[in-house]
Amino acid sequence: MSKNAREEAVLGAVRERREKVNAAIDEELPSKRPERLYEASRYLLKAGGKRLRPAVLLLTAEALGDVPPGSTDYREFPDLTGESIDVMSAAVSIEVIQSFTLIHDDIMDDDDLRRGVPAVHREYDTETAILAGDTLYSKAFEIMLRTGAPPERGMGAMQTLAETCTHICEGQALDVEFETRSDVVPEEYMEMVELKTAVLYAAAASIPAVLLGADDETVEALYNYGVKAGQAFQIHDDILDLTVPSEQLGKQRGSDLVENKKTVVTLHASGQGVDVEGLLDADDPEHVTDDEIEQAVSVLEDAGSIEYARGLADDLVAEAKAHLDVVPDNEAHRRLEQVADYLVERGY
């Protein structure tokens, strides 16, 4: 299948699920008193988002259940013994966690824009944004408790969710630590990316296996699919931050360079002798121009660093797809392969 045809298939699959996911978000997280708190909590979820992680979760359920994609009610999804499970609430829970982390990350990074709209701490204020994130955090756990799965599996899903959240915090802490360290090695970066970003894809891919009653080997393989695909996603994100105009990104281009974030691109460039910290005018990194970003990116391109990162992301996608071997060969399985491809082919 060509890249374009594949992208169309993936976007179609994501789009088909997005409307259902958005409706379910409204059901699981209704606006209520205190209104301002719930408005702020729902603000970013309402602002858009592809719903990639819920799509991965729902597709994984369909692949495991061996049902044609889109054929089966996600609220009454048959487990491997035919009992009914609400996998949609698990999908919403994962998206709610994603939204909580974005709200708190934007405070910590002092980012102004997200999904093309003001970050929550800009639209409201920092106090409200902290509290909105905290509210989504516990709501995600409440929502994950509503799958109707047998309690033992429900506990398994809660365990994965809680550990995932801890890992995300650890990854974010490492990301911040790396900003002030000059001796970060690629292995540390990959560990940071696994913790900060990839574990949420791993949760999305493995939790349906837990809920539907799959064996441990299947759960683990799907977890690893998510880890590898998620790492590839983050590396591609790092590339997009450098190469895509701000309007299209929905946030400032080159923000990672401005904030001195370590990425696979900058680590590779440093290894090639590029003075990465000197790429932007150190006196005034906040008011960097598009031209300065453009020039910095040229240097990284000349060092082969962007190409290197692309190759690494491609390798991770191949690894991710190999882990899907535990899943029956069906249409949803192929969609999950295409999702992994899409994660490193998407334009924004």
Place this chain on the structure above:
Amino acid sequence: MSKNAREEAVLGAVRERREKVNAAIDEELPSKRPERLYEASRYLLKAGGKRLRPAVLLLTAEALGDVPPGSTDYREFPDLTGESIDVMSAAVSIEVIQSFTLIHDDIMDDDDLRRGVPAVHREYDTETAILAGDTLYSKAFEIMLRTGAPPERGMGAMQTLAETCTHICEGQALDVEFETRSDVVPEEYMEMVELKTAVLYAAAASIPAVLLGADDETVEALYNYGVKAGQAFQIHDDILDLTVPSEQLGKQRGSDLVENKKTVVTLHASGQGVDVEGLLDADDPEHVTDDEIEQAVSVLEDAGSIEYARGLADDLVAEAKAHLDVVPDNEAHRRLEQVADYLVERGY
């Protein structure tokens, strides 16, 4: 029993459990990589705290199990059918949630001191404090998953924990909302206090009932014990904020007045015609002197507002104790009654 004898009995009971709770906190939340994150997460827990909520949880388990206080290993506590439950991990989980809320509250209120040491966002920085709170949040859920209770009861405990956290956020949002509203009525204040403060006592008192396999009526009565005792605790806290010197409080005396927080005291005074917002020099509330606080408190005393709040707290304690009727009449039961008394008698 005299007030002094009762206080001694309660403090003894709390103290006996505190060391075990502190050891368990170290076990459940060890220092690990990223070190700075876990240091910041443990900082406030290490700074002290009476461990009242864990004491309530452990005493409730002992009252329900009808065992002499302190006689039984909390890590292998017999449930109502004799199976072994780790109620200590539940106690740690509740204290970890308490610590997370204090860290984020201090950022939101921009408070400098907590437990006589700098608040986490002062000792570290705001970013680290947000992330430390987020880490404790998921850790509390991880720890609550370690009770070894049958999965159905474990799910019940997780449900209570998640809903409790949501309520705390809602209560905090109402508290902030009230700062800018002049039409807050006492019923709203009591609801806010239930959400912000009391539900964590309710979780502490009801979760052992869930874990040990008590019936719904018992769970609900213990929950209500916690709600009423927790509301009384908060009202007494509001009184202490006005009447106890800063050194003893571990934070600035009169901070609620400075921040224009609504309390039962100020709501009563407003009802008596006192211009509460005019009590402190509005131009410079940040640099208020001890004398100014002293004068403001005199006005509130003259209006009978502090006495009114004391009476309300006493009534709530009586209600709380009445809910304990579902629990066998034993030594731990009496300690739980004394704890409720202590919550409104403590000097700080």
